[in-house]
Amino acid sequence: MNMKEIAELAGVSVAAVSYALNGTGNISEKKRKEILEIVKKEGYSPNRIAKSLRTKKSSTIGIMVEDITSFQTPRILNGINEYAEKNGYTVILNNLGLLKKTGKNIDAVCEHRDILKKGMELFEKAQVDGIVYASHHDRDVSGLLPQFHIPVVLAYCYDMTHQNYCVTYDNTDISKEIAKYLAGHHHKDVGIICGADSSRPAQKRYSGYIEGLEECGIDPEHVWSFTGDWEFESGEAAYRQYKRLRVKPTAVFAMNDLMAVGFMDAALNDGKKIPEDISIVGFDNRQECRFTRPRLTTVDIPLEQMGKESAKLLLNLIKDGEADDRKIILPCSFVEKESVATIESK
Amino acid sequence: MNMKEIAELAGVSVAAVSYALNGTGNISEKKRKEILEIVKKEGYSPNRIAKSLRTKKSSTIGIMVEDITSFQTPRILNGINEYAEKNGYTVILNNLGLLKKTGKNIDAVCEHRDILKKGMELFEKAQVDGIVYASHHDRDVSGLLPQFHIPVVLAYCYDMTHQNYCVTYDNTDISKEIAKYLAGHHHKDVGIICGADSSRPAQKRYSGYIEGLEECGIDPEHVWSFTGDWEFESGEAAYRQYKRLRVKPTAVFAMNDLMAVGFMDAALNDGKKIPEDISIVGFDNRQECRFTRPRLTTVDIPLEQMGKESAKLLLNLIKDGEADDRKIILPCSFVEKESVATIESK
DNA sequence: CTGTTAGCGCCTTCAA
DNA sequence: TTGAAGGCGCTAACAG
Numbered sequence: 001m002n003m004k005e006i007a008e009l010a011g012v013s014v015a016a017v018s019y020a021l022n023g024t025g026n027i028s029e030k031k032r033k034e035i036l037e038i039v040k041k042e043g044y045s046p047n048r049i050a051k052s053l054r055t056k057k058s059s060t061i062g063i064m065v066e067d068i069t070s071f072q073t074p075r076i077l078n079g080i081n082e083y084a085e086k087n088g089y090t091v092i093l094n095n096l097g098l099l100k101k102t103g104k105n106i107d108a109v110c111e112h113r114d115i116l117k118k119g120m121e122l123f124e125k126a127q128v129d130g131i132v133y134a135s136h137h138d139r140d141v142s143g144l145l146p147q148f149h150i151p152v153v154l155a156y157c158y159d160m161t162h163q164n165y166c167v168t169y170d171n172t173d174i175s176k177e178i179a180k181y182l183a184g185h186h187h188k189d190v191g192i193i194c195g196a197d198s199s200r201p202a203q204k205r206y207s208g209y210i211e212g213l214e215e216c217g218i219d220p221e222h223v224w225s226f227t228g229d230w231e232f233e234s235g236e237a238a239y240r241q242y243k244r245l246r247v248k249p250t251a252v253f254a255m256n257d258l259m260a261v262g263f264m265d266a267a268l269n270d271g272k273k274i275p276e277d278i279s280i281v282g283f284d285n286r287q288e289c290r291f292t293r294p295r296l297t298t299v300d301i302p303l304e305q306m307g308k309e310s311a312k313l314l315l316n317l318i319k320d321g322e323a324d325d326r327k328i329i330l331p332c333s334f335v336e337k338e339s340v341a342t343i344e345s346k
Numbered sequence: 347m348n349m350k351e352i353a354e355l356a357g358v359s360v361a362a363v364s365y366a367l368n369g370t371g372n373i374s375e376k377k378r379k380e381i382l383e384i385v386k387k388e389g390y391s392p393n394r395i396a397k398s399l400r401t402k403k404s405s406t407i408g409i410m411v412e413d414i415t416s417f418q419t420p421r422i423l424n425g426i427n428e429y430a431e432k433n434g435y436t437v438i439l440n441n442l443g444l445l446k447k448t449g450k451n452i453d454a455v456c457e458h459r460d461i462l463k464k465g466m467e468l469f470e471k472a473q474v475d476g477i478v479y480a481s482h483h484d485r486d487v488s489g490l491l492p493q494f495h496i497p498v499v500l501a502y503c504y505d506m507t508h509q510n511y512c513v514t515y516d517n518t519d520i521s522k523e524i525a526k527y528l529a530g531h532h533h534k535d536v537g538i539i540c541g542a543d544s545s546r547p548a549q550k551r552y553s554g555y556i557e558g559l560e561e562c563g564i565d566p567e568h569v570w571s572f573t574g575d576w577e578f579e580s581g582e583a584a585y586r587q588y589k590r591l592r593v594k595p596t597a598v599f600a601m602n603d604l605m606a607v608g609f610m611d612a613a614l615n616d617g618k619k620i621p622e623d624i625s626i627v628g629f630d631n632r633q634e635c636r637f638t639r640p641r642l643t644t645v646d647i648p649l650e651q652m653g654k655e656s657a658k659l660l661l662n663l664i665k666d667g668e669a670d671d672r673k674i675i676l677p678c679s680f681v682e683k684e685s686v687a688t689i690e691s692k
Numbered sequence: 693c694t695g696t697t698a699g700c701g702c703c704t705t706c707a708a
Numbered sequence: 709t710t711g712a713a714g715g716c717g718c719t720a721a722c723a724g
Contacts, residue, residue, distance in 0.1 A: 002717055013695040018719055025720075026693055048471055049398045050717035053700050058395065060472075063439075068424050071633070074414045081414070081441045090472050093409075093439040095427045125394055126406075126436050261637045268639060287417070288633045291607045293614060348701055359711040364703055371704080372709055396701030399716050 001044045009042070010035045021046060052127070060090045061314060062123035062131045064116070067099040070136035071286050072303050076155055079307020080132055087315055092126055094119045098136065112144055120146060130314045133157070134307075138168065138201045151317035155310040156303075158200070158327070165317065167310040167328045169301050171204035172211075174332040175253075178281050178299070179212025181334065182251045186343035187279065191224040191249035193238045193259045199230075205255050205283070224249050228259050235262020242278075243270070250343055251279035257289040257298055264292060264339070275341035285335050294338035302330045347390045355388070356381045367392060398473065406436045407660060408469035408477045410462070413445040416482035417632050418649050422501055425653020426478055433661055438472055440465045444482065458490055466492060476660045479503070480653075484514065484547045497663035501656040502649075504546070504673070511663065513656040513674045515647050517547045518554035520678040521599075524627050524645070525558025527680065528597045532689040533625065537570040537595035539584045539605045545576075551601050551629070570595050574605050581608020588624075589616070596689055597625035603635040603644055610638060610685070621687035631681050640684035648676045 007014045012031060019025035020035040038044075052058045063080055065073045077093075084091050096115050123131055130150055135141060135157035142159040145152060154166035182190055192209055195202035206225075213223060224245065226238035235254060239262075242248060254260035260282030264274055272278060274294055282289060282298035289296050309328050316323045353360045358377060365371035366381040384390075398404045409426055411419045423439075430437050442461050469477055476496055481487060481503035488505040491498060500512035528536055538555055541548035552571075559569060570591065572584035581600060585608075588594060600606035606628030610620055618624060620640055628635060628644035635642050655674050662669045 003719095004717080014718080015695060015697095015720080016693095019694095022719080028693065031694090045471055047399075047473075047717050049395055049404065049473055050700090051719080052395045053393075053399050053702090053716090054718045054720090056700080068420045068427070074420050077439070078414050078441060078443070081439060082443070085440070085468065090468065091439050093423070093427060093437050094431075095424060097424070097428070122431065122436065125391055127393075127395055265637070265639070286633075288636045290634045291611070292637050293611070293639060349703095350701080360702080361704080361711060362709095365710095368703080374709065377709090393701050396716090397703075399700090399718090400702045400704090402716080 001042055003046065006035070006039060006042065006044055010038050056127075058090075058127045058129055059088060060092055060126065060128045061311070061318075062092045062094060062126065062128035063134060064094045064096065064119050064123070064131060065134045066096050066136040068093075068095040068097075070099060071284070071288065072156055072301065073134060073136060075303035076134045076307040076310075079304035079309075080134075080155075080311040081307075082304075083308045083311035084315070087311075089129075089311075089315065092123065092128060094122055109144060113146075116144060117146060120148070130318045132307075132310045132314055134310075139199065151314055151321075153310045153314045153317065155306050156301075162326055165313055165323065165326055167306050167313060167330070169306060169330045169332050171201045171332075172208035174299050174334065175205040175208030176212030176215070177334055178253050179209050179218075180216055181336075182253070182279070182281070182340065183213065183216035183218055185251070185279070185340055187249075187251040188218060188343070189222045189224070189247065189249045190218065191226060191238075191242065191252035193226045193228045193235060193252060193254040193263060195228060195230045195255040195259075197227075202255055209253055222249075226252075228255065230256055230258060232258045232262040232265075235259035235264075236266040237262075239263045239266035239270070249278075251281070251340060253281045253283075255283055257282035257284040257286045257296060260296055260298070260339075261289050261292055264296070275339050279340040281340060292339075297337045297339045298335050300333045300335050302332060305330050347388055348393065352381070352385060352388065352390055356384050402473075404436075404473045404475055405434060406438055406472065406474045407657070407664075408438045408440060408472065408474040409480060410440045410442065410465050410469070410477060411480045412442050412482040414439075414441040414443075416445060417630070417634065418502055418647065419480060419482060421649035422480045422653040422656075425650035425655075426480075426501075426657040427653070428650075429654045429657035430661070433657075435475075435657075435661065438469065438474060440468055455490060459492075462490060463492060466494070476664045478653075478656045478660055480656075485545065497660055497667075499656045499660045499663065501652050502647075508672055511659055511669065511672055513652050513659060513676070515652060515676045515678055517550035517678075518557075520645050520680065521551040521554030522558030522561070523680055524599050525555050525564075526562055527682075528599070528625070528627070528686065529559065529562035529564060531597070531625070531686055533595075533597040534564060534689070535568045535570070535593065535595045536564065537572060537584075537588065537598035539572045539574045539581060539598060539600040539609060541574060541576045541601040541605075543573075548601055555599055568595075572598075574601065576602055576604060578604045578608040578611075581605035581610075582612040583608075585609045585612035585616070595624075597627070597686060599627045599629075601629055603628035603630040603632045603642060606642055606644070606685075607635050607638055610642070621685050625686040627686060638685075643683045643685045644681050646679045646681050648678060651676050 003014045019027040020032045131152045134155045140160045141157045142161040158166045228234035282296045285298045285300040349360045353363045365373040366378045477498045480501040486506045487503045488507040504512045574580035628642045631644045631646040
């Protein structure tokens with residue numbers, strides 16, 4: 001079934017059908033209704049490919065994910081997909097598979113760039129109208145993406161040069177909230193297990209945490225910092241450092257769940273009780289950490305939301321060529337479980 | 347840049363360029379090389395949309411996933427995507443989001459069918475050449491999919507009516523292997539926590555397990571069955587049943603990780619030690635269960651493989667209209683961790 | 693307000 | 709072995 005046949009059935013020209021379908025051109029209300037009636041009856045829908053060829057718009061967006069098996073990706077995808085579909089866009093998926101290809105070495109920029117270029121070429125061939133780039137590690141990706149003639153939105157990462165639009169989440173406020181939560185449970189000596197030094201989110205989580213503690217009257221002298229690199233093992237290592245301390249914090253905020261669990265695991269192996277002996281808070285709300293004992297109190301990143309907002313931003317960009325905000329920042333939410341105890345009177 | 351321009355640059359007709367590019371028609375080797383040279387130099391690649399319009403082939407496949415946030419989906423997607431891309435196909439993603447929409451009630455067939463129909467229509471409009479349907483729950487989906495004029499391959503589910511091609515995994519052999527593993531660790535009294543009764547995989551895991559035990563000389567009288575429904579809570583419930591037994595199994599095979607962890611959790615809460623007091627084996631190798639204490643011995647389902655094989659099957663189907671096997675069954679692998687102890691002499 | 697028509701970029705038949 | 713030309717289904721400029 002094509003437009004010509006519909007036109008014949010309706011006794012009008014193909015142009016009329018096109019007008020009716022797209023709401024363009026001039027056409028009498030009566031005819032429009034008649035045509036749409038027939039369209040509906042026949043279950044006709046225009047050939048998207050022909051339309052694309054003609055209009056140079058594919059109504060398709062590409063989602064490039066750094067690694068689909070990474071914990072954030074599915075939820076981000078979910079958000080993007082839902083919004084895009086609701087708005088008549090088809091979603092093409094491209095998985096760079098970075099975890100396997102370059103391992104944890106997220107700074108192998110050159111290698112990344114080659115892989116990425118290939119993916120971009122695929123999108124180019126598919127003639128997508130826009131691209132969402134979803135990272136598996138919140139970091140600066142400027143210099144990674146080639147300059148591109150179609151709109152790109154970054155999700156779960158950012159671009160120091162501010163050349164790209166991006167959608168990310170707030171590290172500072174939630175870290176403050178954690179500090180206040182711990183203080184509210186009467187912890188006076190607290191620790192923090194940091195992510196990689198160079199990481200912006202790590203820096204923000206640090207400063208937010210400290211700020212929150214100060215607001216609660218906890219002196220920076222009563223804050224112990226442990227170095228870490230986001231990995232499980234560095235959580236274990238932090239526990240070994242912790243153990244050597246003479247004055248020990250009663251609660252530790254690990255900048256991500258993996259380190260939190262590493263710390264917990266080491267503590268439990270050492271015969272400590274959590275949260276009685278030491279309280280711990282994570283960050284990420286990873287599925288992987290769902291069944292720890294005790295259940296880990298942590299932070300949920302608004303991943304679906306980020307997906308949705310990036311799709312929204314991208315669609316606006318496609319339509320208008322520009323958007324108000326270059327950067328959208330969404331709030332995280334605190335997930336209270338069982339790994340923090342209240343300190344009784346001293 | 348289009349074919350006409352390339353033709354002009356090469357001093358030939360557009361037809362010649364098309365022949366050269368596609369290896370069709372008759373053209374002298376010399377000309378072919380010359381043309382390809384120019385194509386390469388100019389970085390030209392044919393317009394896929396125009397090509398699709400003309401050939402009625404979109405070189406695109408649709409992947410419909412029941413829920414992208416389900417634990418199996420990303421790995422399956424990964425496998426499909428990789429294979430499809432390698433073979434010049436673009437992948438369109440459609441997420442039904444069943445977990446949210448219909449919850450755990452996987453038998454709300456009618457509702458599913460409506461959601462599914464919408465997704466199929468999207469694929470139809472996008473004119474995909476074929477579809478992979480990836481379930482989030484291994485079950486019979488016959489009656490769910492509408493009859494379709496384009497090839498469909500089912501992944502991680504099956505079709506009792508054998509009308510559809512499907513790619514799945516082997517439950518029986520691996521369950522036998524588990525039985526033998528437990529017997530090899532000198533367990534003489536063992537248990538099994540079952541999945542939903544109506545489930546085929548549950549039945550197979552059961553029979554495989556029993557068969558394996560028998561082969562090791564363990565009498566069915568020494569096998570305790572606990573009912574379950576795949577959920578965490580039914581694992582806990584199984585522990586309560588277990589506790590009431592006078593003669594107790596020393597090892598339990600839970601048909602999935604969730605129930606295994608539920609059982610473990612209840613046992614640990616009850617002051618039992620795992621694996622010293624009771625050994626446990628799960629099934630699924632879910633990320634969610636990665637950090638239990640002790641680490642859970644379980645079964646890994648070949649998800650990437652299933653993705654890859656379903657894509658492969660689909661592409662063959664697209665090319666030839668049919669394939670040798672209606673059903674591909676892949677082996678699972680045993681993942682040994684820490685939740686099974688060896689029984690010392692009696 | 694309505695209809696005719698020229699392409700979008702490509703493939704493929706057919707004639708040379 | 710080569711090239712001219714028609715047409716896939718649609719949109720939009722233009723003529724009526």
